[in-house]
Amino acid sequence: MDETDSNPIAILGFAEEPEEPLPDLAFISKIGGKPNWLHYSKSMKAEDVTCKSCLKPMILLLQLYAPEDFPQEAFHRVFYVYICKNGKCHKGPFDECMVVYRSQLPEINEYYIEKDKIRTENDESDDDRNSDTESNISDFSEWVVNPEIKGPIKCVICGLQGTHKCGKCKKQYYxxxxxxxxxxxxxxxxxxxxxxxxxxxxxYLFKEYEVLSEPEVIQVNDEQVEEGALISTKIDLEEEAEDSEVGVDKTFLEFQKQMESNPGQVLRYARNPDFKEDCSPLWVSESGKPYEKAVRKCELCGAERKFEFQIMPQMLNYLEVSSDLRDGIDWGTLLVYSCPENCETMGNIYAKEVIWRQQFSSDGIGDKYMKASLGLLDESDYNFGDIKI
Structure with missing residues (x-):
């Protein structure tokens, strides 16, 4: 069967601690650390990511490299997700303490050149290169910063644009x-x-982890089913509910069941190039979904934004934030909706997209949620199956 006509499969992201510091390049996906700006010499300013609650600069949660084939301007494409590290700000409206931006560049641009092209131009003559060699070079080319481009002045703490400097030494920027x-x-x-x-x-910043991706595979522990076999992601909720609390949110049960095969996933990306359709969000609750006008049309081109990826609750385990559910950062899932046209960002360079926070419902988590709201959780309560909150 042609995969393009079957149910779409999400691309999952998993956090991995790097053995050595990650390169200062935008072509990697990562959690935390300082941002690697796609527009290498032009970084975002603090006012672009200022928390509307505490009025302090937010910090990088996720940098996601998500290139697209269309249009040409989206050959290189990066999302930057920022959130406030002050957990108290997350108790108010979520759109005040988190934001997401899209940045993109065409293949031919002023900032990047192919590493292997530099090598062949310097070390080989045109006569020495044959078509096979050129083909191999194209297949294994690597993008690097154009050495003629001057890097931006960045904040020594967070990597945003350095608009202030130490009045004494005049060398440290913030x-x-x-x-x-x-x-x-x-x-x-x-x-x-x-x-x-x-x-x-x-x-000060979230600890840096590289995000590695692979297609989602649903496994079942059944001797009659081949190990690693793909199965339908549709869950028999009525059967599941028989072994669960009465009144539990069935959408949460479906979420929990689907997470069992890949409990470590920190990201779900909906646009799998092997399929015609994008994946739908994996909701954590039947309640708290975005209402009709919450996902605004693209301010630049007027297109209806579409769901592109979501950040899973497992990412919280890597942030080293307070485990106190009353004062710490918390979410069920963070969903990002972007312009499907990948429209040009024009002079803005960084185009704001839409982020939506969905929390677990009291019906979904039952007594444990209620205990959390009262501050009565003990250690065993922090594990809902394979999902740590």
Whole structure:
């Protein structure tokens, strides 16, 4: 059967701690750390990602490299998801403490060149290269920053545009007064000012993990089913409910069941190029879905935004945030809706898209949710099957 005519399969993302520091390139997907700007010499400003609740700069949650074949301007394409690290801000409207931007470039641009093209131009003559060699070079080419491009002045703490600098040494740059003060007090710049020594401000950003992807495979523990075989993702909810609490949200049961085969997934990407249709969101609850006008049309071209990817609750396990559910960062899932036309970002460079937070419902999690709201959870309550909250 032609895969393009079957039910679409999501691309899953899994977090992996890098053995060595990740390169400063936008062509990788990662959790945390400092952003790698696709427009290499043009970084976002603090005001682009300022939390509307506490009025402080948010920090990078996810950088997702998601290139597209159409249009040409989306050959390189990156999403930047920012959230506020202050858990108290997440108790208010979520659109005040989280934001997502899309950035894209055509294949031929001023910032990047192919590494192997540099090598062949310098080390080989045209006469030495044959068609087979050129084909191999094309297949294994790697994009690197054009050495003629000057990098941006960035905040030493978070990587946003450096619009402020230390008034004493005039060498250390910051995105905001807040980060300048934090570095002076907590980052020991006061002790190192003028020496040229830079001490990284520890535990200020989310820890950096690379996100590796693979197609979703649903497995069942049944001797009659071949190991690793693909099965329908449709869940027999009535049978599942017989072994569950009365009144439990069936959408949550479906979510929990589908997560069992890949419990470590931190990301689900809906656009699988092997299929004609995109995947639907994996909802964590029947309630809390975006209402009709919540997903606005693209402000640049007027197209109806479509669901593209979602961030799973498992990502919370990698953020090293407070486990106190009353004051810590929390979500059931974060869904990102983007312009399906990949319209040009024009002079903005970074085009804002729509992010939606769906939380687990009290019907979905039952007594454990109620205990959490009362601050009565013990250690065993933090594990809902394979899903850690």
């Amino acid at each position: 995105c905001s007064k807040e980060h300048q003060v934090d570095d002076w007090v907590s980052g020991n710049h006061k002790a190192h000012c003028g020496t040229g020594e830079v001490e990284e401000l520890k535990n």
